[in-house]
Amino acid sequence: MKSNKIVIKNGNIIDPSSGINEVGDVVIENSYIIDVLPLSNETYSSDYKIINAKSMLVTPGFIDLHTHLRDPGQEWKETINTGSRSAAKGGFTTITSMPNTIPVLDNVNIVSDLIDRSKSEGIVRILPIGSITVGQKGKNISPMNELAEVGVIGFSDDGNPVSDPNIMKQALMYSKDLSLPIINHAEDKNIVGKGLMNEGVVSNRLGLFGADPSGETIMIARDLILAERAGAKLHIPHISLSASLILLEIYKNMDVNVTAEVTPHHLTLNENWVYGKKGEVPDYIDEDSYDTNAKVNPPLRTLDDAKDMVDGLAEGLIDIIATDHAPHSELEKKCSFAEAAHGINVLETAFSSVFDLFLNKSISINRIIESLTSKPAEIFNLHKIGKLQKGYFADVVIIDPKAKWKVKEDQFVSKSSNTPLLDLDMNGKIICTISEGKIIYKDNKFYV
Numbered sequence: 001m002k003s004n005k006i007v008i009k010n011g012n013i014i015d016p017s018s019g020i021n022e023v024g025d026v027v028i029e030n031s032y033i034i035d036v037l038p039l040s041n042e043t044y045s046s047d048y049k050i051i052n053a054k055s056m057l058v059t060p061g062f063i064d065l066h067t068h069l070r071d072p073g074q075e076w077k078e079t080i081n082t083g084s085r086s087a088a089k090g091g092f093t094t095i096t097s098m099p100n101t102i103p104v105l106d107n108v109n110i111v112s113d114l115i116d117r118s119k120s121e122g123i124v125r126i127l128p129i130g131s132i133t134v135g136q137k138g139k140n141i142s143p144m145n146e147l148a149e150v151g152v153i154g155f156s157d158d159g160n161p162v163s164d165p166n167i168m169k170q171a172l173m174y175s176k177d178l179s180l181p182i183i184n185h186a187e188d189k190n191i192v193g194k195g196l197m198n199e200g201v202v203s204n205r206l207g208l209f210g211a212d213p214s215g216e217t218i219m220i221a222r223d224l225i226l227a228e229r230a231g232a233k234l235h236i237p238h239i240s241l242s243a244s245l246i247l248l249e250i251y252k253n254m255d256v257n258v259t260a261e262v263t264p265h266h267l268t269l270n271e272n273w274v275y276g277k278k279g280e281v282p283d284y285i286d287e288d289s290y291d292t293n294a295k296v297n298p299p300l301r302t303l304d305d306a307k308d309m310v311d312g313l314a315e316g317l318i319d320i321i322a323t324d325h326a327p328h329s330e331l332e333k334k335c336s337f338a339e340a341a342h343g344i345n346v347l348e349t350a351f352s353s354v355f356d357l358f359l360n361k362s363i364s365i366n367r368i369i370e371s372l373t374s375k376p377a378e379i380f381n382l383h384k385i386g387k388l389q390k391g392y393f394a395d396v397v398i399i400d401p402k403a404k405w406k407v408k409e410d411q412f413v414s415k416s417s418n419t420p421l422l423d424l425d426m427n428g429k430i431i432c433t434i435s436e437g438k439i440i441y442k443d444n445k446f447y448v
């Protein structure tokens with residue numbers, strides 16, 4: 001069989017793991033990177049397909065540790081195929097499948113079936129996350145050993161926090177033996193109740209029932225205490241509050257095995273976006289003042305919280321960016337704010353959202369790329385991905401840093417287009433996504 005040879009030529013290679021931020025070539029053969037050549041004048045034989053990446057950024061394929069694919073069970077929202085296409089368009093070559101599918105990913109048969117279907121129906125690498133408890137009901141621990149054997153990369157009852165501390169403690173102890181992280185949705189439902197958005201000035205003005213933010217900090221504090229006791233690895237999903245960062249810092253300084261992720265929306269948006277005026281505070285309230293596309297869980301927080309998330313990510317206190325891509329159908333969002341489902345489409349806008357943080361000098365490009373590539377691979381122990389290095393899978397993204405584009409409802413490849421960013425102008429565009437040496441997406445077209 002003819003071998004697949006590609007050279008990505010003259011791009012600005014950014015590989016945080018090796019500290020490379022230089023113009024050069026990335027050489028691919030079959031599924032792997034065989035060379036990374038900064039400042040290269042190399043010429044290549046005619047059997048190489050040359051991709052001219054002049055004035056482009058060339059980075060490792062992005063890794064998302066928090067993706068909801070809705071498949072099986074809610075295929076009207078998203079499927080393995082549409083979710084993975086959405087990922088490829090956004091530059092992600094590895095995504096996860098959170099376990100809150102129907103049925104829940106709580107047993108070997110369901111997880112094995114998902115793994116098989118991910119290979120045949122998906123176009124990027126999809127790694128399953130198993131549930132912590134059977135049916136995500138918080139009562140009985142899932143068969144964690146067996147789930148680990150078939151390939152889950154961590155455990156979560158996402159959306160349903162494990163409320164019983166004794167169950168959480170047991171789960172942490174089992175996960176320690178398996179060397180896999182527990183990802184507990186950081187929300188104490190008892191205090192958050194049916195809160196619709198962040199409790200504060202905006203919820204008061206809109207007359208919407210507010211979710212007490214201490215629900216997040218209470219749960220994180222409890223989980224940190226339990227993780228320290230168990231000596232287990234805790235990964236905190238979608239951290240969103242300044243107060244949570246204080247707890248995280250204390251426990252990181254105590255050398256507790258804890259990591260945290262933040263979403264693009266908790267970095268770049270805030271509770272004012274619920275007003276539906278792209279973050280502006282309106283003079284008066286009318287029926288358009290309730291943007292259901294700004295309804296997420298955890299809710300968008302204050303401007304100060306968002307600023308602290310950016311600083312936390314910049315300094316490495318928050319380890320990674322994860323999308324919490326949570327697609328819904330139009331009907332589930334075109335309704336009253338109270339009735340609307342939590343969650344938004346993030347995969348296709350994630351990079352451009354956070355790229356603005358680089359453009360406004362809040363965070364280095366190196367740190368942004370690291371938090372989307374080598375860092376998630378490192379903290380979840382994922383092998384041979386997340387770096388542009390010889391012997392690694394040829395998962396590569398080519399980005400045009402100068403390109404501008406508009407978020408348009410009809411241009412999503414995801415089944416959902418629910419995002420508060422609709423009609424906004426974005427900076428930086430994914431031009432090409434290569435997965436295991438195959439060009440799967442290039443110049444707005446899919447090749448698989």
Ligand SMILES: [Zn+2]
Pocket residue numbers: 066068098158159324326
């Ligand atoms: Zn989630």
